[in-house]
Amino acid sequence: MIYAVIDIGSNTVRLSVYKVNGEEVLNLFNEKEQASLRSYVKNGALSDKGIERLLSVLKKFKTVVDHFGDIDELHPFATATIRDATNRVEILKIVKDKLDLDIEILSEEEEAKFAFIGASSSVGVTRGVLTDIGGGSSEIVIIDQSKVIKSSSISIGSLSGFNDFVNGLFMNKDEKKLIDEEIKSLLEKKKVYREGHDLLCAVGGSARASLLFYNEYYKLDPYNTTMQSNKFCQMLKEIIEKEPREILDLILEIKPDRVHTLLPGMAILNRISKYFSCKEISVSQTGVREGYVYNKLIERNK
Incomplete structure (x- = not known):
């Protein structure tokens, strides 16, 4: 089929x-x-x-x-x-x-479930946090013993973060702080507790674009799929402090189709990583669409 x-x-x-x-x-x-x-x-x-x-x-x-x-x-x-x-x-x-x-x-619960199923097809996730940062929302999934323990959806994504918090083309330090505060507030309202996890698995376009940028920024193998959270945080701080023209040139060279949404997407990924005290971010090349195929279509035909 x-x-x-x-x-x-x-x-x-x-x-x-x-x-x-x-x-x-x-x-x-x-x-x-x-x-x-x-x-x-x-x-x-x-x-x-x-x-x-x-x-x-x-x-x-x-x-x-x-x-x-x-x-x-x-x-x-x-x-x-x-x-x-x-x-x-x-x-x-x-x-x-x-x-x-x-x-x-798709309901919020289905979206989170499919993200986990899709990510599991390419990344071994037995315990930790999974996030799928979309344009208008971000899904958070808590995993233990390879099972979904809790899933939540927060109403901020890379595009809504840009539209709602960024005045110019690129996010500045003050706007990043506002995004940080919004994410913490949304997670607390959803009663997503701040238990520490070593690993954050990230899926979706924002995560993949962040990884591309990270690999280029630190001159790593382009096939590398993991980011150290502290180095990712430091990279984001350094980018924000650059002149707008420098930022533009960097993004155009690596991911031009996300020129306005890349930094808000990075800010969301960084804040989620910090919220759960994750040391490492593993980026999956598979996600919701693959999860949909595995769960909705293959299971249906068994």
Whole structure:
């Protein structure tokens, strides 16, 4: 079986195509579009312009799937921005009417569970904390004996962090402090206790972009997948203190599509690591989409 999955996030929309043979999952190809849907939310609702942007991206990906020919099933799902939109029902109806696509809304619990399942397919996580930093929210999963003990979702991500706290193009020290305080407040409200963990496993685009930057900054092997928390924190401090042009050049060289969201994403990752006193951050190349395939599609067909 060949499955196509469209992950409709707050910042990016991603198409991933997988070939499944029994319990073996092979990623055939990926496409990504920077939709920035969170930026189109006004008074809790996704604007008409935002809906048009969503339709445009989904139409493009649907065309890719239709031309591929061998894809058996297409599964679009959405996370924070559409999940939380007050006009969610209207959005789903418009997409169904115009593109004949049924978008599945993942709950916070499902999103956290799929992130853990997906990460576990490439990183051995038996005890620690897992985080998936999206555009509009961040999932926190506490793991012990390879099982999910507690999962929570906090309403801040790399794009919402930029939109809500950053005035210029790049986050400064004061704005980082505001993001730090917001994350601590959100975690405390969710009753996520500050038990110390050695390892933080991170999934998602912000984590992967942070790792790329870390490897380049410290001149490490590009295939390195772990970051020392203290060195990551120090790197973030040094970047923020640079002149805007220097920061721009650094980001454009490594991850130009995240020029405005990379630093807020790093700040969130850094604060979560500090909150749980993690010494090491391990970045998984697999996450929610892979977890969705393993849990929703493979399990369904057993």
